[in-house]
Amino acid sequence: MKLFKELSIIFSIYLLGETIAYLLNTSFPGGVIGMFILFILLYLSIIKENQINIISDFVLNNMPFFFVPAGVGIMAHFYLLEGALLQFSFVIIVSTSLVLVISGILVQALVKKREKHD
Amino acid sequence: MISEPIFGVTITLLFFIIAIWLRDKTKISLLNPMLVTTLLIISFLYTLNIPYESYKIGGDMILNFLGPITVILALPLYRNRTKLKKYYVSIFVGILSGSFSVMLTVISLSYLLGIQENLMPALLAKSVTTPIGLSISDMVGANRAITMIAIVFTGILGVTVAPILFKIFKITNPIARGIALGTTSHAIGTGKAFEYGSLEGAMSSVSIALAGISSIFWVMFFQSIGIL
Numbered sequence: 001m002k003l004f005k006e007l008s009i010i011f012s013i014y015l016l017g018e019t020i021a022y023l024l025n026t027s028f029p030g031g032v033i034g035m036f037i038l039f040i041l042l043y044l045s046i047i048k049e050n051q052i053n054i055i056s057d058f059v060l061n062n063m064p065f066f067f068v069p070a071g072v073g074i075m076a077h078f079y080l081l082e083g084a085l086l087q088f089s090f091v092i093i094v095s096t097s098l099v100l101v102i103s104g105i106l107v108q109a110l111v112k113k114r115e116k117h118d
Numbered sequence: 119m120i121s122e123p124i125f126g127v128t129i130t131l132l133f134f135i136i137a138i139w140l141r142d143k144t145k146i147s148l149l150n151p152m153l154v155t156t157l158l159i160i161s162f163l164y165t166l167n168i169p170y171e172s173y174k175i176g177g178d179m180i181l182n183f184l185g186p187i188t189v190i191l192a193l194p195l196y197r198n199r200t201k202l203k204k205y206y207v208s209i210f211v212g213i214l215s216g217s218f219s220v221m222l223t224v225i226s227l228s229y230l231l232g233i234q235e236n237l238m239p240a241l242l243a244k245s246v247t248t249p250i251g252l253s254i255s256d257m258v259g260a261n262r263a264i265t266m267i268a269i270v271f272t273g274i275l276g277v278t279v280a281p282i283l284f285k286i287f288k289i290t291n292p293i294a295r296g297i298a299l300g301t302t303s304h305a306i307g308t309g310k311a312f313e314y315g316s317l318e319g320a321m322s323s324v325s326i327a328l329a330g331i332s333s334i335f336w337v338m339f340f341q342s343i344g345i346l
Contacts, residue, residue, distance in 0.1 A: 042196040049196070064134070064155070066183055068177075074156070077261050096302055096303075106215055108293075
């Protein structure tokens with residue numbers, strides 16, 4: 001019964017998030033609104049961690065499984081990448097390296113500045 | 119048999135088990151379970167001449183759980199709430215500027231290289247964890263499969279170049295390393311961050327969900343000023 005209860009909590013929060021997104025008429029994803037709601041409910045101890053932990057840990061530990069079908073879709077859509085594969089990879093390589101360095105240097109500078117203050 | 123919805127679910131299960139076994143056996147980080155499972159299923163379908171549409175019926179059943187999974191991402195955030203509170207300035211500045219850099223570099227590089235307009239949006243979500251990344255993909259009208267390829271490639275690439283870049287640019291602080299890894303390479307980066315240490319891992323964990331949210335805001339911002 002515990003698993004059923006856990007699933008009901010998570011699914012209900014998700015549906016609530018979707019409903020809010022619909023009512024606000026926003027493109028902001030309902031699932032992410034649901035994430036905010038769950039965080040607040042946990043923070044206010046309205047929901048306890050042990051009321052959702054079994055399903056949650058199972059999903060968090062096996063997340064890749066749930067996205068595999070989206071990846072397999074490349075079978076039907078690979079033609080979109082043809083002729084652009086090199087540019088596509090180039091953007092990813094340059095952008096990823098830049099973002100890693102920019103965020104790393106920025107945070108490090110901030111932390112050091114704060115430590116000097118303290 | 120292949121017209122049964124359970125067919126797609128079953129082969130996903132079987133190949134996922136194989137992929138996890140391979141990773142645990144070899145301990146090669148390039149053998150990312152999502153990538154390996156995907157490639158195994160594609161080869162399987164090709165070899166047996168099974169059309170993608172037959173797999174898709176069951177595959178779509180699994181993908182329906184995308185939304186509820188996003189909700190669950192609140193848990194790592196909650197578990198790290200004390201560190202979140204303690205370092206919130208660094209976290210917020212790092213993540214907001216990190217995801218802004220993703221958007222800026224993707225839009226400008228795609229423009230410079232003449233990447234087609236139907237391909238560029240798929241790159242915007244490349245540093246975001248898959249459940250939120252696919253939502254962003256839908257928001258900008260990108261192709262989900264190509265978005266996934268970009269997300270996995272970015273994850274693996276990020277953890278491969280991170281040790282070298284951290285060394286060259288002397289990024290030694292655990293908070294900085296964790297946030298940089300999580301903001302750039304989502305869950306794959308977080309795995310690497312935990313190898314560095316628990317503070318790195320915690321920082322990277324909170325970055326996963328927060329970088330997703332921050333990316334959504336940047337996408338909405340760029341859409342409102344007419345760039346996307």
